[in-house]
Amino acid sequence: MNITIIGSGYVGLVTGVCLAHIGHDVICVDNDLQKIKSLRQGKVPIYEPGLEPLMKKYIKSKKLTFRASIKDGIKDAIAIFIAVGTPSKKNGDADLTYVENVAREIALNMDDYKLVIEKSTVPADTGKKVERTIKMNLKNKNLKFDVASNPEFLREGSAVEDFMNPDRVVIGVESKKAEELLREIYKPLKPKFVVTNINSAELIKHASNSFLATKISFINAISQICNNLGADVLKVAEGMGYDKRIGRAFLNAGIGYGGSCFPKDVDAFITLSNRSGYDFKLLKEVREINEHQKKNFLRLIEDKLWILKDKTVAVWGLAFKSNTDDMRNAPSIDIIQALQAEGAKIKAFDPQAVHNAKKGFKDLTYCKDPYEAVKDSDCLLLLTEWDDFKGVDFEKVAKLMRQQIIFDGRNFYHDRDLQRLGFEYHGIGIGKT
């Protein structure tokens, strides 16, 4: 099928490449000319395992091409995915300006039937507004079209795998034709389909991300109780997780969730719920707990290091999670800035995210490896659970550090006997010192 994706950011690019991978002819459109140029050369502007070789393959076979204009991009397409950014506004609402612009552009340039599909994360009720915008701007009022919602559930760092092995494909439609086309698009994946109306499909996305964020905040709250009672949050999560109704996934206590999705979607869902007349107190507390988790981690560091001024703090991991170079809402940002505000000096190592970190941090020393970071440091913070940190030689680390104190924000080393090597080890809610 001829498919066009508008917006070649993270979601648009992964969706485009994978749709080509399952046999469709895909055009990715973006109004950033520079980005289109480098994409045409097979360069992927993000770190995402497995994406670049796949993209290069389909550029070569011409199953995947890039355009800088919607007019050119949609001419032969029957299905058009809107995958532009929906950043947060100050009030927490999702900013849908780009979505509206694209809907208008499609209307002004379409000359036959189109299925217009929301791929970006949008609040419920957006589909109606997209439909109205197209209707209002159609040059030929007799032209037929459908609007649909098809939210994505891709995780950064495993996006290609998540696309190719979806837990479900959610289809929000108001017509049989739209449903059939979307089933046809995903047929090669033989997925479980959840077919519903547009509003419910839009809500499934916000509800799913908000529920996952709730699970994380729940286990983070438990970790504080474990700290107070000397219990082990890892065992609590294990014991809870065997219950199929609960599941062990997303019960990893740590320094809080970050990224481009959870914080934004929780904010947008709280605002949307409020507008619908429901005060979503539970989600507000989920957000609160997430902020507190970083503050509690900082308080522990201050408690153990005493004066922070002129202390050297080594940091392993800056990205919001492993296997991505993404720094958006990374917990490391608040933690490092708070330590710097107290006069601490930061030496950091991250295998992939430094180029993005440099856009945000000031006065931070970027190190070429974990050992350079810990040299002459007064403590070590582990903030991102990169595999790169699994094989480190802690005898060497102990010799390099001025004080052998580790604050493990991901319980990454909970099973390593670091005390034997003379380290003072602090995890999150695992009762070890």
Ligand code: UDX
């Ligand atoms: C998320 C959703 O998982 C995905 O379905 C959706 O499409 C986009 O948003 P992503 O933001 O890439 O994906 O990251 P995810 O792996 O979900 O992690 C989100 C945050 O939660 C990270 O900061 C991660 O470190 C944190 N997390 C995750 C925990 O603190 N504990 C956990 O148990 C799991």
